[in-house]
Amino acid sequence: MQINLTGHHIEITQSLRNYVEEKFTKLERHFDQINNVHVVLNVEKMQQKVEAKLRLRGGEVFATSEHSDMYAAIDSLIDKLDRQVIKHKEKLTKH
DSSP states (O other), rough: OOOEEESSSOOHHHHHHHHHHHHHHHHHHHHHOOEEEEEEEEEEEEEEEEEEEEEEETEEEEEEEEEHHHHHHHHHHHHHHHHHOOOOOOOHHOO
């Protein structure tokens, strides 16, 4: 799994990069056929916004999350993506 990390109005520190990579390994446990991940970290005034697009075998998954804390926004995003990836996996196994 290749993770592309982009920052808008924020400097991506090594701790942020490690945190994102650590959280995305959780998704890989549920569905191991994730090809590419593009994550955008954005700061707008006091809101921290995180967007992610996953390219999976058989489709794409997109989610976004906002919070006042960047780490909390990443956690929320991972929860959303986790539900979507599990749903996608169930669709593939039913067909």
